[in-house]
Amino acid sequence: MTYTKTLGAALLASVATVTAASACETTFRSSDTHPEGYPTVAAVEEMGRLLEERTDGRLCVEVFHSAQLGEEKDTIEQTQFGVIDMNRVSLGPFNNIIEETQVPSLPYIFRSTDHMHKVMDGPVGQQILDAFSDHDLVGLAFYDGGSRSxxxxxxxxxSIDDLAGMKFRVMQSDMFVDMVDALGANATPMPYGEVYSSIQTGVIDGAENNWPSYDSSGHFEVAKYYTLDQHLIVPEVLVMAKSTFDGLSAEDQEIVRQAARDSVPVMRxxxxxxxxxxxxxxxxAGVEVISDIDKTPFIEAMGxxxxxxxTSAVLQQIVADIQATE
Structure with missing residues (x-):
């Protein structure tokens, strides 16, 4: 009986969503790999609500969460081709496509989350968003991805000395491998799903991630020491297919941009x-959290x-501008 009621409710919700979307003149298909209810998913849904409200129902957004449209690499290409209208993606997958996105992905480039917000909300953030236009995309806004420790x-x-010789899982990224090696530890790239058992069996000593991932993965059950060194504070980005954006009137383009900007405080x-x-x-759960550390040696090791x-003058200037942001 409970199953029947739940199924009925789900079908009604599905019909309501389709009906609402079909009532709009234009419905943007938006992709996200995160699950329903995740802050980025909720933020894009809020953007859609604002769009619908500000255009009297002409423009809507339908969010396909949980990687329904594919993993990030695939959805980026689909968005560039205009198959997907909007996409919320981590900056990492863009590093080999848009060189400006490499800078916010650098270790210790941001002194704190507040510093990251000031940078990405300012001229530097706009410069990076503008760089998407040469790649068949329009950068709309930056969301938070948390700080990784x-x-x-x-x-x-x-201290940095405590890292010597330890084995840490990292994402399959050359920059992440080089970062861990520079700190005197040993980087072990591996899929996220293998981390728990690898720590449990001693294949690796640990990993690095943000609070929600450390929690939801259950890694805190097998890795009881968490050091708040915050080596990475990498933003995430909301982009739109340039072909979709160019098909809008100038007025609607500005409404889309503003709705995206207005969704940022909600996400944060x-x-x-x-x-x-x-x-x-x-x-x-009894995790020992180490927060009283001197980050200076960690930062200096990143040379x-x-x-x-x-390597380019453009990237060097962006780094300098970030470091100069108070």
């Missing part, structure tokens, strides 16, 4: 709440990484 099963890490509020919930949960990846 190290966690492990062996010992508290309070939801993200902050999710981070706080996850932090409280893992602390209650070779910056030398390798910040």
């Amino acid at each position: 190290f966690y492990n099963s062996e010992k508290p890490i309070a 509020e939801l993200w902050a709440a999710r981070e706080a919930e996850s932090e409280a949960r893992v602390r209650e 070779p990484v910056y030398d390798k990846y910040v």
Whole structure:
């Protein structure tokens, strides 16, 4: 009986969504790999609500969450071709496509989340958004992806010396591998789904991620030491297919841009709440959180990484502008 009621409710909700979308003159298909209810998904849904409200129902957004339209690499290409109208994507997959996106992905480029917000809300952020236009995309807004820190099963890490020889899982990214190596540890690229068992069996000592991922993955159960070094604070980006955007009137283009900008505070509020919930949960589980550390040696160790990846005058200027932002 419960199943029947639930199925009926789901079908009614589905019909309501289709009906609402069909009532609009234009419905933008938007992709997200995160699940329903995730802050980025909710933020794009809020953007859609604002669009519908501000255009008297002419423009709507339908969000396909949980990678329904594919993983990020595939959806980027589909958005460039105009098959998908909008896309919320991590900046990492753009690093090999748009060189300007490499800078916010650098370790320790941001001093704090507040610093990242000031940078990405300002001229530097706009410069990076503008760079998408040469790649059949329109950059609309930046969302938060949280700050990533190290966690492990062996010992508290309070200094860079404590990292020596330890094995950490990283995403399959050359920059991440070089970052861990520069800190004196050993980087082990592997799929996210293998991390729990690999820590549990000692294949690796730990990994690195943000509070919500550390919590939802259950990694805190096998890696009880979490060091708040915040080596990466990488934003995420909301983009639109240039072909879709160019098909809008100048007035509607500005409405779309403004609705995207207005969705950012909503996303940040939801993200902050999710981070706080996850932090409280893992602390209650007995995780030892190391927050009193000197980040200076960590930052100074990144010299070779910056030398390798910040190679053009454009990137060097962006780095300088970020560092100069108070």
